[in-house]
Amino acid sequence: MRLATFIDRSRNSGPRFGIVRHDRVIDVLAAANTLRRPVPASSVKMALTTGPQTLPVLNELADAADAKGLYVPLANVKFLPPIPDPSKFFCVGKNTKKHREELLANKMLTEIPNEPTGFIKLVDTMSGDDDDVVKPNDITTLDYEPELCYVIGKRAHRVKKAEAMDYIAGFTLTNDISAREIQKREVVSGTRFWTAKNMPGFAPTGPYILTMDEVPDTDALWVTCDVNGQRRLRSHTSDYLYKIGDVLEHFSRYVVFQPGDLIAMGAPSGVAVGQPNASELYLKAGDDMVISFEGIMSLRTKIVAEK
Numbered sequence: 311m312r313l314a315t316f317i318d319r320s321r322n323s324g325p326r327f328g329i330v331r332h333d334r335v336i337d338v339l340a341a342a343n344t345l346r347r348p349v350p351a352s353s354v355k356m357a358l359t360t361g362p363q364t365l366p367v368l369n370e371l372a373d374a375a376d377a378k379g380l381y382v383p384l385a386n387v388k389f390l391p392p393i394p395d396p397s398k399f400f401c402v403g404k405n406t407k408k409h410r411e412e413l414l415a416n417k418m419l420t421e422i423p424n425e426p427t428g429f430i431k432l433v434d435t436m437s438g439d440d441d442d443v444v445k446p447n448d449i450t451t452l453d454y455e456p457e458l459c460y461v462i463g464k465r466a467h468r469v470k471k472a473e474a475m476d477y478i479a480g481f482t483l484t485n486d487i488s489a490r491e492i493q494k495r496e497v498v499s500g501t502r503f504w505t506a507k508n509m510p511g512f513a514p515t516g517p518y519i520l521t522m523d524e525v526p527d528t529d530a531l532w533v534t535c536d537v538n539g540q541r542r543l544r545s546h547t548s549d550y551l552y553k554i555g556d557v558l559e560h561f562s563r564y565v566v567f568q569p570g571d572l573i574a575m576g577a578p579s580g581v582a583v584g585q586p587n588a589s590e591l592y593l594k595a596g597d598d599m600v601i602s603f604e605g606i607m608s609l610r611t612k613i614v615a616e617k
Contacts, residue, residue: 313354314518317388327353329372330518334381341375354392358463358479359569389439389517398571399431402557405576406549412584426552426560429502435513442614443511445595451490452593455577456535456601458547459484460554466567474555480519481528483609484574485601487512490583514611532604537597543580550575
């Protein structure tokens with residue numbers, strides 16, 4: 311199932327909870343009201359975190375709504391971040407061998423970690439599909455990091471690696487947009503990327519959440535990034551050094567993850583900073599960027615100039 315938070319442009323409505331099916335979106339609340347049925351869940355977070363009984367009921371509601379023509383054409387939909395209010399947006403860092411080499415070469419890594427590392431994206435940096443993200447005028451090394459991002463389905467504390475997938479309710483795309491010159495300065499000063507990765511809009515996420523039954527294996531996905539129609543990178547999720555089981559076991563020893571929290575798995579190799587022609591690849595105002603799970607879903611971001 312594909313679960314979304316969206317705006318119906320044709321009605322100029324506020325945020326709605328929907329189920330995405332091909333070229334249409336079922337507005338769950340509107341469908342339930344029209345069909346005189348109970349509302350199984352009123353948000354993506356609620357759908358994923360209120361127990362195994364919720365998704366089958368939502369699917370049945372969507373079938374009934376589809377049969378009655380109760381849907382919003384995809385052309386009328388503006389996708390928002392699917393879970394706009396996680397208590398935590400946690401990011402794994404330095405999680406592929408080649409990306410570590412890229413960071414080392416550019417003096418943005420001072421050690422080779424022997425365990426999972428992480429940092430926090432502030433929740434209010436999230437942006438949605440087809441949103442504009444402002445490039446500050448004084449930032450010249452704006453980079454892309456398309457990543458697999460998991461959704462926590464239930465409270466997770468002291469989770470064992472073998473049981474980790476029992477705590478995962480879905481996954482989506484996120485783009486850890488990074489200002490590399492700021493990141494380099496923060497590494498030198500001993501801080502952890504707070505400014506470089508937390509400017510407004512620097513966490514495009516979505517366009518929707520896929521439940522775990524949508525793909526056979528989230529460790530077998532191709533992640534891509536295209537800018538202005540040109541392929542910038544293509545990386546495989548099997549390249550992650552630490553899988554979600556490693557990450558959840560390591561950090562949940564002391565950190566409590568709440569239902570609806572997001573965990574992004576880290577940058578792939580092939581980002582601009584690691585390329586010999588990096589100065590040509592860094593994002594500029596006017597760039598149209600699309601990250602994807604190849605053949606499954608895509609997330610578009612437009613880079614615009616600061617006014």
